Amino acid sequence: MTPTKPGPDAGPTVALDPSPDAIRAMAAEVIDWVAGYHESIRERAVFPRTSAQALQERLGEPLPQDGRDFASLLDTFRDVVVANARHNAHPRSLGYVSSPGTAVAALADLLASVLNANLTAWRSGPGPAQLERVTIDWVRQAVGCPEGTDGVFVSGGSMANLAGLAAARARRCGPAVNAEGLSAQHRPLRVYVSEEGHHSVDKAAALLGIGHANVRRVAVDARFRMDVADLERRIAADRDAGAEPFCVVASAGTVVTGAVDPLADVAAVARREGLAMHVDACYGGFARLAPSARRLFDGIEDADSVALDPHKWLYLPVDCGCILYRDPGAARAAFALGADYTRVLETAPGEAFAFWDYSPELSRRFRALKVWMALAHVGARAYGEAIESNLDCAVHLGGLVEESEDLELLAPVGLSIVCFRYLPAGFRGRGARTAEEEAQLDSINERVLVALQRDGGSYLSNATVHGRFGLRACILNYRTMRDDMRRLLDDVRRAAVEGGA
Numbered sequence: 228m229t230p231t232k233p234g235p236d237a238g239p240t241v242a243l244d245p246s247p248d249a250i251r252a253m254a255a256e257v258i259d260w261v262a263g264y265h266e267s268i269r270e271r272a273v274f275p276r277t278s279a280q281a282l283q284e285r286l287g288e289p290l291p292q293d294g295r296d297f298a299s300l301l302d303t304f305r306d307v308v309v310a311n312a313r314h315n316a317h318p319r320s321l322g323y324v325s326s327p328g329t330a331v332a333a334l335a336d337l338l339a340s341v342l343n344a345n346l347t348a349w350r351s352g353p354g355p356a357q358l359e360r361v362t363i364d365w366v367r368q369a370v371g372c373p374e375g376t377d378g379v380f381v382s383g384g385s386m387a388n389l390a391g392l393a394a395a396r397a398r399r400c401g402p403a404v405n406a407e408g409l410s411a412q413h414r415p416l417r418v419y420v421s422e423e424g425h426h427s428v429d430k431a432a433a434l435l436g437i438g439h440a441n442v443r444r445v446a447v448d449a450r451f452r453m454d455v456a457d458l459e460r461r462i463a464a465d466r467d468a469g470a471e472p473f474c475v476v477a478s479a480g481t482v483v484t485g486a487v488d489p490l491a492d493v494a495a496v497a498r499r500e501g502l503a504m505h506v507d508a509c510y511g512g513f514a515r516l517a518p519s520a521r522r523l524f525d526g527i528e529d530a531d532s533v534a535l536d537p538h539k540w541l542y543l544p545v546d547c548g549c550i551l552y553r554d555p556g557a558a559r560a561a562f563a564l565g566a567d568y569t570r571v572l573e574t575a576p577g578e579a580f581a582f583w584d585y586s587p588e589l590s591r592r593f594r595a596l597k598v599w600m601a602l603a604h605v606g607a608r609a610y611g612e613a614i615e616s617n618l619d620c621a622v623h624l625g626g627l628v629e630e631s632e633d634l635e636l637l638a639p640v641g642l643s644i645v646c647f648r649y650l651p652a653g654f655r656g657r658g659a660r661t662a663e664e665e666a667q668l669d670s671i672n673e674r675v676l677v678a679l680q681r682d683g684g685s686y687l688s689n690a691t692v693h694g695r696f697g698l699r700a701c702i703l704n705y706r707t708m709r710d711d712m713r714r715l716l717d718d719v720r721r722a723a724v725e726g727g728a
C-alpha cells in the first residue's frame with residue numbers, strides 16, 4: 228500500500244483515493260486493533276511513564292514531503308501514541324468527569340467521518356439532519372424537558388453553556404444586542420451561579436461581554452448545593468445597586484463534588500424574579516436515567532435551557548455536547564444571522580431548519596450518529612442500570628473511606644464523585660487540626676496523588692474542598708465495578724508509601 232506518484236492521467240494519488248481492496252485491508256487492521264484494545268484495557272497502566280522530551284524525540288520530524296505506507300503509521304500509532312496515552316477507558320481512570328467511550332459509538336464516528344455530512348442545515352444532508360432532530364428529542368426525553376424543546380449537538384459543555392447564556396442574553400436585551408453589543412444596555416447584566424459552578428460559565432460571560440465581575444457566586448449549603456436564600460439576597464442587592472439580574476445558572480452535578488442544586492427552588496426564584504434559568508447538566512444530566520437519582524432532577528422541566536455532555540455520562544467518545552432550549556425562538560434571536568450563502572430556500576418548517584440558528588457553529592460534524600447508535604443499541608434502561616452501578620460504586624467507595632482510619636471523606640458523596648484524603652500515622656483518629664497540620668496534610672496528599680498517577684494502577688485528580696487538598700474519584704465508566712474501589716484504595720496506600728507519606 229505504498230503510495231505511488233500520479234501519472235499525467237492517473238488522478239489523485241493512491242494515498243488520497245485508495246482502492247476498495249486497500250481500504251478493506253487498512254480497515255481490517257484498524258478494527259483488529261480496536262477489538263484488541265477493548266480486550267486489553269484492564270491490563271494497561273492508566274497513565275504512561277514518559278516525558279514530553281522523550282515523546283518529541285520519537286514523534287518530531289520535518290513535514291513529510293513523500294507519503295509513507297499506512298502500516299508504518301499504524302505502528303507509530305500503536306507503539307508511540309497508544310503506548311503513551313492516558314487510558315480513559317480503563318475502569319480505574321477516575322480522575323475526571325470524562326467518558327470511557329464505547330465501541331459502537333467509535334464505529335459510528337468512523338461512519339460519520341466516511342459519510343462526512345456537514346450538518347449546517349437540513350438541506351446539507353436530509354437523512355443525517357433528520358436523525359439529529361430525532362436524537363435531540365430522545366435527549367430531551369431522557370432529561371425530562373417539555374415537548375417543544377429543541378436544540379443541537381455542539382462540541383462540548385463549554386460551548387453548550389455559552390449557547391445557553393447567549394440565548395438568555397438575547398431574550399433579555401432583544402435584537403439590539405446582536406447589532407450594537409452591550410453598549411445599548413445601560414445597566415450591567417448579572418448572572419448567578421453557585422460557588423461550585425463550572426468555570427465555563429465565567430468564560431461564557433467574558434465572551435458575551437457580560438464580564439467575569441458580573442458573575443455572582445452564590446453560597447452553597449453543607450452538601451455544596453446552591454443556597455437559594457443567598458441567591459434571593461444577591462438578586463435584591465444587585466437590583467438595589469442598579470444592576471440588572473438576568474439569568475441564574477443551576478448546576479445539575481457540580482464538577483468537584485457532584486452536587487445537584489435544588490432545581491425546583493431555583494426555578495421558582497427565577498420565575499418570581501423574571502430571570503432566565505439555565506441548567507448546567509453537563510456532568511450529571513444523564514443520571515436522571517438512573518431510578519435512584521431521578522428525583523434530584525425535578526424542576527429541570529422549568530429551565531429555559533439545559534447544557535449536556537453526551538461525551539460524559541452517555542459514555543460516548545469526545546466530542547459531543549448538547550444544548551436544549553425550551554423556547555427555540557430565544558436561540559434564533561441570539562444566533563440567526565442572514566447571509567447570502569446561508570439563505571434557506573425551502574419553506575416547509577422541517578426542511579427550512581438550519582442548525583446554525585441554534586449555536587455559534589456553522590460547519591458541524593455528524594455527532595448525532597454516535598448518540599443515536601448508542602442510545603438505540605444500548606437502550607435507555609440499560610443506560611440507567613450502568614449509571615446506577617456507577618452511583619453504587621461511589622457510595623461503596625465513600626463507605627470504604629469512612630470505615631478506614633487512614634482515610635477521610637472531605638465532602639458528602641455527590642452523584643458519582645468522591646473527594647477524600649489520606650491520613651498518615653500521627654494524623655489519624657483525632658479531632659480538630661491546627662492550620663500547620665492542615666498544610667502538612669495538603670502537601671502529603673499532593674505527593675500521594677503524584678505517586679498514584681505515576682504508578683498507573685489507578686488515576687485520580689485533585690480537588691480543593693473547603694480550602695483543603697483532596698483526592699477526587701469520578702466514576703463514569705460502565706466497566707468500573709465495586710472491586711475496583713478496593714483496588715483503588717490499595718493503590719492509594721501504596722502511593723502513600725512511595726510518596727513518603
Ligand SMILES: Cc1ncc(COP(=O)(O)O)c(C=O)c1O
Nearest residue numbers: 383384385425427482507509510
Ligand atoms: C459541570 C460541568 N460543566 C461544564 C463542563 C465543560 O464541559 P466540556 O469539557 O465538554 O467543555 C464540565 C466539564 O467537566 C463540567 O463538569
